Amino acid sequence: MKVTFLGTGTSQGIPVIGCTDTVCLSTDPRDDRLRSSVLIEWDNYAYVIDCGPDFRQQMLSAKVININGILFTHYHADHTAGLDDIRPYSHKNGKVQFYAKNDVIENLKERFRYIFATKNRYIGAPNVVLNEITNRSFNLKNIKVMPIEVNHGEQKIFGYRFNDFAYITDAKTITTKEREKLQNLKVIVVNALRIDEHPTHFNLQQSLDFIKKIKPEQAYLTHISHKLGFHSEISKILPKNVSLAFDGLSIQI
Numbered sequence: 001m002k003v004t005f006l007g008t009g010t011s012q013g014i015p016v017i018g019c020t021d022t023v024c025l026s027t028d029p030r031d032d033r034l035r036s037s038v039l040i041e042w043d044n045y046a047y048v049i050d051c052g053p054d055f056r057q058q059m060l061s062a063k064v065i066n067i068n069g070i071l072f073t074h075y076h077a078d079h080t081a082g083l084d085d086i087r088p089y090s091h092k093n094g095k096v097q098f099y100a101k102n103d104v105i106e107n108l109k110e111r112f113r114y115i116f117a118t119k120n121r122y123i124g125a126p127n128v129v130l131n132e133i134t135n136r137s138f139n140l141k142n143i144k145v146m147p148i149e150v151n152h153g154e155q156k157i158f159g160y161r162f163n164d165f166a167y168i169t170d171a172k173t174i175t176t177k178e179r180e181k182l183q184n185l186k187v188i189v190v191n192a193l194r195i196d197e198h199p200t201h202f203n204l205q206q207s208l209d210f211i212k213k214i215k216p217e218q219a220y221l222t223h224i225s226h227k228l229g230f231h232s233e234i235s236k237i238l239p240k241n242v243s244l245a246f247d248g249l250s251i252q253i
């Protein structure tokens with residue numbers, strides 16, 4: 001399985017528009033972060049987790065010819081605002097498969113009414129197939145995918161486990177029961193927003209504490225804000241089995 005980080009930034013990305021702090025002005029390309037998303041590929045299959053406002057740019061940079069579907073973690077705009085740009089895949093395949101839980105589906109139907117319209121559809125609108133998921137494993141081709149429920153403040157959202165790999169973003173807390181689904185992982189990706197605490201996302205310390213509990217072989221941090229610090233400096237203070245992800249990084253699992 002190959003995982004490519006399409007974006008590793010928090011909701012506003014880095015640089016933040018109009019921001020003149022040092023990280024936003026950094027010349028290190030690893031400090032430029034599009035909105036968080038990953039591409040997961042195995043055999044001849046390709047799935048994307050989330051579809052934020054940078055989706056078009058991400059598909060072009062990673063040269064993604066085709067996708068088999070999109071899994072959504074939650075409905076916030078930084079994870080869904082790129083939906084209109086799935087059109088090339090919809091036109092190519094007729095439809096794009098979506099995997100999401102009920103609250104995400106309801107929210108998308110409200111915000112992207114033209115995509116889900118059944119009457120007087122605009123001819124250029126993308127076609128999607130909604131696969132509603134609950135907190136139970138489901139199959140994507142020949143792999144069993146396990147949702148992991150995490151709390152994003154008050155909101156219950158999903159991370160996903162694919163075999164020995166798990167992807168969790170926008171978590172603030174997780175129950176012991178859900179955390180137990182994350183044993184024996186080769187790689188976990190988990191969000192780490194900044195140094196200071198935040199009401200709905202792990203800060204760096206909370207993310208490191210979480211990783212310590214689940215003991216993966218390797219962890220990568222994502223959903224990073226400009227307030228975390230420079231990639232080069234934060235990398236030096238992390239434990240051996242933890243790295244900052246950066247846009248364009250690919251790993252084999």
Ligand SMILES: [Zn+2]
Nearest residue numbers: 011076078170
């Ligand atoms: Zn987010």
Ligand SMILES: [Zn+2]
Nearest residue numbers: 074076152170
């Ligand atoms: Zn969010």
